[in-house]
Structures are given as structure tokens and as C-alpha cells.
Amino acid sequence: MVQTLRRVFLTLLFLSISTSNTFAADSSEQDEAQVLDVMGTVADHDYFKVPGFINGGKIYLPRIFYWESAEGESQLSAYLSTKSVLESGEFVENEEGALVPANGGHIIIDLSITSHLIYFWMGMLLALILTVMAARRYKRGIGRTVEPQGAFHNIFEVLFVFIRDDVARDNIDHHKADRYVPFLFTMFMGISFMNLFGLLPWAATATADLTVTATLAFVTFLITQFSGTKDYWAHIFWFPGVPTWVRVILTPVEILGMFTKPFALAIRLFANMLSGKIMIIAILGLVFIFADLFGAGAAYGVGIFSVSLTVVLYALKVFVALLQAYIFTLLSAVFIGMAAEDHAHAEEGYHTEHIAEEVSAN
Incomplete structure (x- = not known):
């Protein structure tokens, strides 16, 4: 029993330390001066993280947009990753880091695959x-x-x-x-x-x-x-x-x-x-x-x-x-x-006086 508890403790200890390393790495990539990015860790991402995988353990996911150009033309565009979106020249990042059409317009629906x-x-x-x-x-x-x-x-x-x-x-x-x-x-x-x-x-x-x-x-x-x-x-x-x-x-x-x-x-x-x-x-x-x-x-x-x-x-x-x-x-x-549920109640056409009469008669 003691040995089992010890294994459980060590496993959880490993998970805890691994978790801290994970979010520490993410924070350093986004901003080297930032010690801890809590909301950035729990936020949705455009990549799927796999431990020990290539590219820092990240598999970047497809981006799919149904968007409208400045001329009012609607179209569906699909890309392999966010990098591919920016390389296409059709979209750029705004000041908040969100993707927007380069020549005006707006994204109607973001159908991108996320983590x-x-x-x-x-x-x-x-x-x-x-x-x-x-x-x-x-x-x-x-x-x-x-x-x-x-x-x-x-x-x-x-x-x-x-x-x-x-x-x-x-x-x-x-x-x-x-x-x-x-x-x-x-x-x-x-x-x-x-x-x-x-x-x-x-x-x-x-x-x-x-x-x-x-x-x-x-x-x-x-x-x-x-x-x-x-x-x-x-x-x-x-x-x-x-x-x-x-x-x-x-x-x-x-x-x-x-x-x-x-x-x-x-x-x-x-x-x-x-x-x-x-x-x-x-x-x-x-x-x-x-x-x-x-x-x-x-x-x-x-x-x-x-x-x-x-x-x-x-x-x-x-x-x-x-x-x-x-x-x-x-x-x-x-x-x-x-x-x-089928509710049991008096018929809707009954008035209060009819119900009172039935009660008194019973």
C-alpha cells in the first residue's frame, strides 16, 4: 500500500513539474520579459501540443475563414496554418494579434481548427x-x-x-x-x-x-x-x-x-x-x-x-x-x-368555481 501511494505521489509530482515547464516555455515564446502568462496558457490556440514532437512539440492546425472582401464578395479560404495565412498575403495581423483581411473587409465566420x-x-x-x-x-x-x-x-x-x-x-x-x-x-x-x-x-x-x-x-x-x-x-x-x-x-x-x-x-x-x-x-x-x-x-x-x-x-x-x-x-x-412530464391537472376550460363545487361535493 505504501509503495502504491509512493508511485502515485511521484507520478503526480512529475505531472506538476511538467505542467510548469510547459507553460513556462509558452510564456517565454510570447514575451521573454513576462514571468507568467496565466490567461495565455488557458486560452485556445492554433496548434496542438504533443510532448517530444518536432517543432517544439507543436502541430499547427488548419485555419479556415468564411470572409467578405472590401468589394462585398464572400468566399471560403483554407490554409494549413497561421503561418500559411500570413504568407498568402490575403490576411494580416492587427494590433491585437487577430487576423483580418489585408485589403479591407471582415471575417464572417472563423471555422479554424483549434486545440x-x-x-x-x-x-x-x-x-x-x-x-x-x-x-x-x-x-x-x-x-x-x-x-x-x-x-x-x-x-x-x-x-x-x-x-x-x-x-x-x-x-x-x-x-x-x-x-x-x-x-x-x-x-x-x-x-x-x-x-x-x-x-x-x-x-x-x-x-x-x-x-x-x-x-x-x-x-x-x-x-x-x-x-x-x-x-x-x-x-x-x-x-x-x-x-x-x-x-x-x-x-x-x-x-x-x-x-x-x-x-x-x-x-x-x-x-x-x-x-x-x-x-x-x-x-x-x-x-x-x-x-x-x-x-x-x-x-x-x-x-x-x-x-x-x-x-x-x-x-x-x-x-x-x-x-x-x-x-x-x-x-x-x-x-x-x-x-x-405529463402534468395531471384539471381541464383548461374549468373555472375556479367548478373546481370548488367538485371539491365540496367530494
Whole structure:
């Protein structure tokens, strides 16, 4: 047991030190005088970093623009990298470092491949591959006619049954719950992988990007609205059994609530994952700050504290990564369940006095 804990500690220690080296290298490339660039580290990039690869471990990604020239002509342009964009002469960098058409005009949509997009694809693709592998085992009878075999299959079944029974069926009508299990399980696995990728020293946390979490929340929003029953829409636009003047107040609130729910989903996941990444970078950055201010001796001294605390934070981030994936999936199931539920209430044509008469008669 002691030996196992020692290996875990050394592994996390290596990851922590590697992470600090990674962002230190990035900072020095951008500005030699800058000791620590926190936001530059967590920002999206036009390259995919691979440890030990050529070109400083960076694979530059394609840039794709749908843009309009100064003459009003729209066109789609694709380049192998940002360097290729600048060499073409069609685009230049402005004062803020963004690419703009050289002869005027503007970019309508930036369809470029970025590091966060790559990790988004990797997370969803890995979830798909593992699900297909498990499905093939079930088709052969492993897990149906006999017990699951191997650690992978057992872990997969535990997670799948958990999402099906404790998330989907607990929050969605039992007649409809199973049809949403594939979506909810994909969300849980994909977000978990994206969150965990961020623990790798060279990797990026895709869910620390608001566009990624907003896209996931938008998918939940669409499924929720398309799952809405007549009762769901009636309780948004026409509350049965309430006075008209109350409907004037409640209807705008309910319409606003349709959009605040996915907004909360996107912000919650984004803020938690971004803050965790920034916290680790900031704590490890103390080593470089003290080295710049007081020399190597002070850096080694504060390094003991920084690295030890980072090891603890790494363990905490593993828990938070899975917890945030669960919360996003759970809230998605709750919102879908609220929309897909068939509410039992009196008919809309009933007036208050008719209901009172029935109650008194009973």
C-alpha cells in the first residue's frame, strides 16, 4: 500500500513539474520579459501540443475563414496554418494579434481548427469508441448471458447502469427515460474525458472554453424543447386554472427560464473547469515569480510548497472533473424530465368555481 501511494505521489509530482515547464516555455515564446502568462496558457490556440514532437512539440492546425472582401464578395479560404495565412498575403495581423483581411473587409465566420476543438473531438470520439467496444461484447452475450469480464467491462457497466437508473429513470418519466439514456451517457462520458484531458501537462481543458460548454448546453436546450409535451408548453404560455392577470406575469418569467437553464449549465461547467486550471497554474507560477524576484534559492524553497499543494489539487481536480460531468448530466436529465412530464391537472376550460363545487361535493 505504501509503495502504491509512493508511485502515485511521484507520478503526480512529475505531472506538476511538467505542467510548469510547459507553460513556462509558452510564456517565454510570447514575451521573454513576462514571468507568467496565466490567461495565455488557458486560452485556445492554433496548434496542438504533443510532448517530444518536432517543432517544439507543436502541430499547427488548419485555419479556415468564411470572409467578405472590401468589394462585398464572400468566399471560403483554407490554409494549413497561421503561418500559411500570413504568407498568402490575403490576411494580416492587427494590433491585437487577430487576423483580418489585408485589403479591407471582415471575417464572417472563423471555422479554424483549434486545440480546444481537437480535445472536444477526442473526448466524444473516445466515449463513442468505448461504447462501441462494450456493445460488441454485449452482442456476443458477455454481460447478458454471463457476467461482465475484465475491469473495463465492469467499470463501463457500473457507469452505464448508474446513468440509466440513478440519473435518467429517477428524473424522467419511466415510460420515456430509456430513450434519453444514450444522450445522457454520451454527455457524461464525453465531458468526463474532456475534463480529465486537462490534467495532462501538455493538454488543454476543452470545457474551460465557454464556446464548448455553450454548445453542449445548446444541445440539451434543443432536446428539452423538442421533448416538451402539450402540458409543458401550456404551463409556459397559458397557465391552466390561474387568473389572466397572473398569466401576464408568469408567462415572461417562464419564457426567460427556458433560456436561463442552459445558460446556467454552460457557465457552471465553464467556470469550474477554468478556475481549477488557473489555480494550478497560479500556484506553480509562484516558483517562477520567486525565481525572478529573489533568485533560485527562493524558488526551490517555495517549490516544495507549490508542488506539494499542486499534487493535492490534482487529486481534487480528478474528483471535480467527474463531479462536474455528473452535475451537467443530472441537470440535463432534470430539465428534460420537466419538459417531457405529463402534468395531471384539471381541464383548461374549468373555472375556479367548478373546481370548488367538485371539491365540496367530494
